[in-house]
Amino acid sequence: MPESNNVNCVTFENIGSFPVSNIYCVGRNYAKHAKELGNAPPKERPIIFLKTSSSLRGLEPQPIGFKDDFFHHEIELVLYVGSPLALGAKGDWTHIEGIALGIDLTRREEQSQLKASGLPWTTAKSFAGSAIVSPFLAKSVWTPQRSFSFSLAINDQVDRQVGDTNDMIFDVPEILTYLASFNELKRGDLIFTGTPEGVGPVKKGDRMTLKLLSPSRTWHGKL
Numbered sequence: 001m002p003e004s005n006n007v008n009c010v011t012f013e014n015i016g017s018f019p020v021s022n023i024y025c026v027g028r029n030y031a032k033h034a035k036e037l038g039n040a041p042p043k044e045r046p047i048i049f050l051k052t053s054s055s056l057r058g059l060e061p062q063p064i065g066f067k068d069d070f071f072h073h074e075i076e077l078v079l080y081v082g083s084p085l086a087l088g089a090k091g092d093w094t095h096i097e098g099i100a101l102g103i104d105l106t107r108r109e110e111q112s113q114l115k116a117s118g119l120p121w122t123t124a125k126s127f128a129g130s131a132i133v134s135p136f137l138a139k140s141v142w143t144p145q146r147s148f149s150f151s152l153a154i155n156d157q158v159d160r161q162v163g164d165t166n167d168m169i170f171d172v173p174e175i176l177t178y179l180a181s182f183n184e185l186k187r188g189d190l191i192f193t194g195t196p197e198g199v200g201p202v203k204k205g206d207r208m209t210l211k212l213l214s215p216s217r218t219w220h221g222k223l
């Protein structure tokens, strides 16, 4: 059988592209963001939802699965799982092969309505173009740390969102351990780790500038 080219991939800076399997997302992982949407921050365990791998895109413009006038941007640190984590195993940074910045593009009104009705968030969170990622940085250019600072500019509005992973309620090892408590983590799984406060509207054609402080990278894209 010919090899399928219908595999969604992400790019690693200066290395090449690698396939993606599952896309896990953490909700309400920053207390101030939970508060700005009127939600209580989770205490016991992370809130997890999924995006299909077909939702994935890079920073170049792509068709979006819904024709809404506005979406909401959520900038997040994104992890690429490099080595599998067995069901029930304890996770740590050694399982992470790459980091990137990403935007969890959200249909906020749809999400609010679904939430109010007690229905799944899928059509608010998972659609073509909703999982936006910068190029990934391999382990050789960063070290595992509690604090990664990042920001998002939309058009000429700098610092629409400014965040630091030090403010995450559940840190990277805790997220990995929790995910592996009910699913084996596979090589190629992505994890969106949650967004800080400052989420807001963004529309098709808007310019997006994603900045990581250390290692220092600035990525430009367009919705």
Ligand code: MG
Residues within 6 Å of the ligand: 025, 026, 027, 074, 076, 104, 192, 194, 195
């Ligand atoms: Mg999010």
